[in-house]
Amino acid sequence: MAPAQRCALCRQTFFCGRGHVYSRKHRRQLQVALDRLLPQVEAARKAIRSAQVERYVPEHERGCWCPCCGCEVRKHLSHGNLTVLHGGLLEHLASPEHKKATNRFWWENKAEVRMKEKVLVSPQEYAQFKKSVVKGLDSYEEKEDEVIKEMAAHIREVEHSRQELVRSTLEVGFPRRSQSSIQIH
Numbered sequence: 001m002a003p004a005q006r007c008a009l010c011r012q013t014f015f016c017g018r019g020h021v022y023s024r025k026h027r028r029q030l031q032v033a034l035d036r037l038l039p040q041v042e043a044a045r046k047a048i049r050s051a052q053v054e055r056y057v058p059e060h061e062r063g064c065w066c067p068c069c070g071c072e073v074r075k076h077l078s079h080g081n082l083t084v085l086h087g088g089l090l091e092h093l094a095s096p097e098h099k100k101a102t103n104r105f106w107w108e109n110k111a112e113v114r115m116k117e118k119v120l121v122s123p124q125e126y127a128q129f130k131k132s133v134v135k136g137l138d139s140y141e142e143k144e145d146e147v148i149k150e151m152a153a154h155i156r157e158v159e160h161s162r163q164e165l166v167r168s169t170l171e172v173g174f175p176r177r178s179q180s181s182i183q184i185h
């Protein structure tokens, strides 16, 4: 009898040796694992050409399970108060460790060969992503500048109308009593 082995995908101990990967249960588990990973990889791939930078929120800590490596990977890449969306997953998919683990995973599980390249990010693609992160950062800063300018303009406007109000009330010579009832928002 083949020695007992533990299958990470099925989370089960089995005795049928290499035959296990062909069992219906295992094929189904493999499909489930890939179906869960692939849409996240596809979304991340879109970011290679157009990286998006956002202000950090705790939601960006979210992880993604990599069945090839058997570990949880950070989906986004945060630094200080900024997050590069999908940066964590892309960094992982481009790493030599992931490539090695994926080759092994595909071979061990007899997964469809043509699917393998989908979960691998080449060094060229990763270099392209880095360039697009630089662009993403620039446009984020521009956007932030716009917001700051708008806020400043708004504050100036409020300040201006407040002064106008004070001036007009003083010029009209509001009686002191009613002046205190003026609400300035």
Ligand SMILES: [Zn+2]
Pocket (backbone or CB within 6 Å): 007, 008, 009, 010, 011, 020, 021, 025, 026, 029
């Ligand atoms: Zn299995």
Ligand SMILES: [Zn+2]
Pocket (backbone or CB within 6 Å): 066, 067, 068, 069, 070, 092, 098, 101
């Ligand atoms: Zn991996």
